[in-house]
Amino acid sequence: MIKKEMIAMLLAGGQGSRLGVLTEKVAKPAVAFGGKYRIIDFPLSNCINSGIDTVGVLTQYQPLRLNTHIGIGIPWDLDRNVGGVTVLPPYEKNGNSDWYTGTANAIFQNMAYMETYNPDYVLILSGDHIYKMDYEVMLDYHKANKADVTIACMPVPIEEASRFGVMITDGGGRITEFEEKPEHPRSNLASMGIYIFSWKTLKESLMALKDQPNCDFGKHILPYCRDNGKRLFAYEFNGYWKDVGTLGSYWEANMELIDIIPEFNLYEEFWKIYTKGDIIRPQYISGESVVERSIISEGAEIYGEVHNCVIGADVTIEKGAVVRDSIIMKHTRIGAGSQIDKSIIAESVDIGENVVTGVGEEAPNVLKPAVYGFGLVTIAENSVIPSGVKIGKNTAISGETTVEDYPDGELVSGGAIVKKDGE
Amino acid sequence: MRALGIILAGGNNNRMRELSNRRAIAAMPVAGSYRSIDFALSNMTNSHIAKVAVLTQYNARSLNEHLSSSKWWNFGRKQGGLFVFTPTITPDNSFWYQGTADAIYQNLDFLKRSHEPYVVIASGDCVYKLDYNKVLEYHIAKRADVTIVCKDVDANEDVTRFGVLRMNEDYRIEEFEEKPMLSDYHTISTGIYVIRRRQLIEMIERCAQEGRHDFVKDILIRYKNLKRIYGYKIQDYWNNISTVEAYYKTNMDFLKPEVRDYFFRQYPGINSKIDDLPPAKYNPGCLVKNSLVSSGCIINGQVENSVLFKKVYVGNNCVIKNSIILNDVYLGDNTHIENCIVESRDTIRANSYYCGEGEIKVVVEKNERYAL
Numbered sequence: 120m121i122k123k124e125m126i127a128m129l130l131a132g133g134q135g136s137r138l139g140v141l142t143e144k145v146a147k148p149a150v151a152f153g154g155k156y157r158i159i160d161f162p163l164s165n166c167i168n169s170g171i172d173t174v175g176v177l178t179q180y181q182p183l184r185l186n187t188h189i190g191i192g193i194p195w196d197l198d199r200n201v202g203g204v205t206v207l208p209p210y211e212k213n214g215n216s217d218w219y220t221g222t223a224n225a226i227f228q229n230m231a232y233m234e235t236y237n238p239d240y241v242l243i244l245s246g247d248h249i250y251k252m253d254y255e256v257m258l259d260y261h262k263a264n265k266a267d268v269t270i271a272c273m274p275v276p277i278e279e280a281s282r283f284g285v286m287i288t289d290g291g292g293r294i295t296e297f298e299e300k301p302e303h304p305r306s307n308l309a310s311m312g313i314y315i316f317s318w319k320t321l322k323e324s325l326m327a328l329k330d331q332p333n334c335d336f337g338k339h340i341l342p343y344c345r346d347n348g349k350r351l352f353a354y355e356f357n358g359y360w361k362d363v364g365t366l367g368s369y370w371e372a373n374m375e376l377i378d379i380i381p382e383f384n385l386y387e388e389f390w391k392i393y394t395k396g397d398i399i400r401p402q403y404i405s406g407e408s409v410v411e412r413s414i415i416s417e418g419a420e421i422y423g424e425v426h427n428c429v430i431g432a433d434v435t436i437e438k439g440a441v442v443r444d445s446i447i448m449k450h451t452r453i454g455a456g457s458q459i460d461k462s463i464i465a466e467s468v469d470i471g472e473n474v475v476t477g478v479g480e481e482a483p484n485v486l487k488p489a490v491y492g493f494g495l496v497t498i499a500e501n502s503v504i505p506s507g508v509k510i511g512k513n514t515a516i517s518g519e520t521t522v523e524d525y526p527d528g529e530l531v532s533g534g535a536i537v538k539k540d541g542e
Numbered sequence: 543m544r545a546l547g548i549i550l551a552g553g554n555n556n557r558m559r560e561l562s563n564r565r566a567i568a569a570m571p572v573a574g575s576y577r578s579i580d581f582a583l584s585n586m587t588n589s590h591i592a593k594v595a596v597l598t599q600y601n602a603r604s605l606n607e608h609l610s611s612s613k614w615w616n617f618g619r620k621q622g623g624l625f626v627f628t629p630t631i632t633p634d635n636s637f638w639y640q641g642t643a644d645a646i647y648q649n650l651d652f653l654k655r656s657h658e659p660y661v662v663i664a665s666g667d668c669v670y671k672l673d674y675n676k677v678l679e680y681h682i683a684k685r686a687d688v689t690i691v692c693k694d695v696d697a698n699e700d701v702t703r704f705g706v707l708r709m710n711e712d713y714r715i716e717e718f719e720e721k722p723m724l725s726d727y728h729t730i731s732t733g734i735y736v737i738r739r740r741q742l743i744e745m746i747e748r749c750a751q752e753g754r755h756d757f758v759k760d761i762l763i764r765y766k767n768l769k770r771i772y773g774y775k776i777q778d779y780w781n782n783i784s785t786v787e788a789y790y791k792t793n794m795d796f797l798k799p800e801v802r803d804y805f806f807r808q809y810p811g812i813n814s815k816i817d818d819l820p821p822a823k824y825n826p827g828c829l830v831k832n833s834l835v836s837s838g839c840i841i842n843g844q845v846e847n848s849v850l851f852k853k854v855y856v857g858n859n860c861v862i863k864n865s866i867i868l869n870d871v872y873l874g875d876n877t878h879i880e881n882c883i884v885e886s887r888d889t890i891r892a893n894s895y896y897c898g899e900g901e902i903k904v905v906v907e908k909n910e911r912y913a914l
Contacts, residue, residue, distance in 0.1 A: 154821035385820035393818050400806045401574030402822060406832040416821040417837055
């Protein structure tokens with residue numbers, strides 16, 4: 120007889136298109152964060168730290184990196200005889216085969232997985248937020264209120280509330296109404312996309328709405344529950360929580376880690392964040408290098424200057440290179456004499472010698488002005504940047520570029536070079 | 543699976559001074575993120591040896607903690623596995639391991655119940671990479687009874703803590719002296735042996751019957767004219783860490799690019815237990831030159847020509863020079879450390895001054911972290 124009080128379903132299938140070329144080949148939850156981590160490490164570590172040992176990870180968009188990262192869950196102690204972590208991709212059925220068409224639809228298609236564990240409660244998580252949270256405390260709150268659904272909420276400044284789903288509660292935390300991205304918010308409680316459902320309620324509403332196209336928690340399931348007299352409660356969370364959905368917020372959240380005492384502190388003994396770390400060797404800082412106000416991961420070799428940076432594992436920064444205000448991910452090389460300013464450089468990128476990034480005045484991006492903003496230079500994984508070129512602000516590069524791709528040796532601000540495979 | 547492995551990790555050496563009060567030498571942290579035994583264990587797994595016994599005796603707590611799971615070295619399989627043997631009292635024996643041969647004798651059932659034709663014996667206190675299969679091929683080609691991996695050392699090197707040997711032109715060992723005060727030979731035994739399993743069982747049993755306990759003195763040296771004992775020369779990096787000076791030098795070797803390249807970047811890699819520590823943090827005002835820094839460190843002061851192990855905190859205005867700071871050390875503000883090894887899990891009070899004069903100083907304060 121298998122029995123788990125609460126299991127977690129982690130939605131990790133989204134592309135995260137606002138991260139531009141960073142999510143070209145990987146799903147957003149698998150994007151590196153904070154030097155050695157990936158975004159999904161935060162909800163997964165929260166699960167095991169909260170005592171949840173059964174987690175279904177729903178994947179759809181570009182799952183390879185995610186699959187290899189999760190494996191059988193060893194880094195998070197989620198390799199269990201019963202339960203543990205299970206990757207749940209969409210699958211072919213006897214008729215009606217479908218991709219996951221919405222958040223709730225994805226959960227609905229995995230009803231059989233959930234039923235295996237005979238749960239009393241199901242925790243719905245998304246794989247794209249940076250935070251530490253004890254879901255067990257939230258469950259206690261759910262039980263104390265005899266709730267059917269509990270929604271984790273964050274008080275946000277009222278002027279920002281219109282970007283979120285907003286919960287309006289009575290004095291006791293019970294949700295009376297909610298509004299999706301309202302123009303004139305009536306409350307400052309923003310939904311964090313974290314829900315605890317009592318199993319009966321979840322099953323009943325998923326079954327009732329099984330023919331709803333693009334069935335979504337916020338748009339369909341929660342309204343259904345409210346209209347059917349279910350008890351919906353808001354669980355107020357006041358810790359650090361960051362949505363890293365845009366390049367700007369992604370860059371900011373990384374930079375916050377290097378404050379002297381960061382608001383989101385990875386150095387606390389309690390509530391560790393786990394990750395699959397295949398590189399364990401120490402980093403080397405050479406005699407001629409300067410390193411200041413940065414975090415640097417295992418195996419990096421620094422021969423140049425690093426100021427205000429987040430550096431991933433096995434990164435090499437060669438002699439005379441100066442890197443400022445940037446995020447450099449795993450296995451990347453920054454060639455000698457290069458000047459890197461305010462850039463996000465993804466995994467296994469090769470930057471030649473004397474490359475200068477982040478030069479000139481800002482200009483809107485020609486490809487996706489809403490994505491490539493914030494004055495950032497974004498370079499996708501496995502890209503190659505030839506020696507001696509200059510790269511302006513609000514730019515994006517993906518693929519093995521050569522000098523010919525840079526007219527006059529420069530990619531001006533707002534430019535983009537995105538090569539498809541084999542080009 | 544032609545061989546099984548035995549790692550001798552029970553030893554202590556008073557030339558490790560205060561450092562061995564805390565742990566067996568095999569558990570000594572090495573090169574920032576590793577422990578000494580990781581090298582032998584990784585060599586075993588990289589040589590596709592699936593069954594390994596670690597024989598421990600002296601102060602094994604730290605070692606056992608390190609070996610708490612065998613998955614980091616890819617053991618823990620249905621075929622094979624990692625076995626840790628500590629002395630136990632049995633109806634016919636109530637002694638500790640009285641020597642290396644006795645340690646194997648007390649666990650002879652492990653050998654008898656195995657089916658692998660050969661045994662690789664290694665010790666847990668050496669830093670090296672070696673494909674034991676190459677030694678095994680050599681052993682078979684030479685039709686040897688025992689093959690000893692050995693290393694040529696500089697003529698001026700102190701060999702009094704090693705077994706010293708001389709080989710003929712066919713590499714058969716003709717002379718073998720254990721820890722001589724004075725020696726004309728500059729080839730030392732690395733403590734790595736390959737031997738046929740049945741041969742080993744026979745020698746160990748005979749040795750025990752005669753009340754002898756030491757593998758080198760009572761087996762290798764006594765049998766050297768009777769059995770075919772050959773030497774296999776290791777050309778690459780190899781160092782034994784069992785004195786404070788050798789330990790210091792081995793760690794400092796990792797500041798050289800060629801040593802880092804050999805151990806860290808060339809295939810195969812060295813595995814170790816995963817500690818889940820955050821990236822190292824460099825705060826404003828820090829100045830780090832020619833140093834190795836491990837994960838979990840927070841640096842506010844000056845660090846030069848040094849090795850910082852995991853989770854070291856360096857306070858404001860500290861000066862660390864030519865030193866090794868072991869795991870989980872907190873250095874208070876304005877501390878000066880030069881030519882020292884600071885013992886792990888220690889808290890050094892602010893404004894402390896330590897400088898090794900003429901030799902490496904081992905710093906042990908044993909302060910409570912939160913009582914400061």
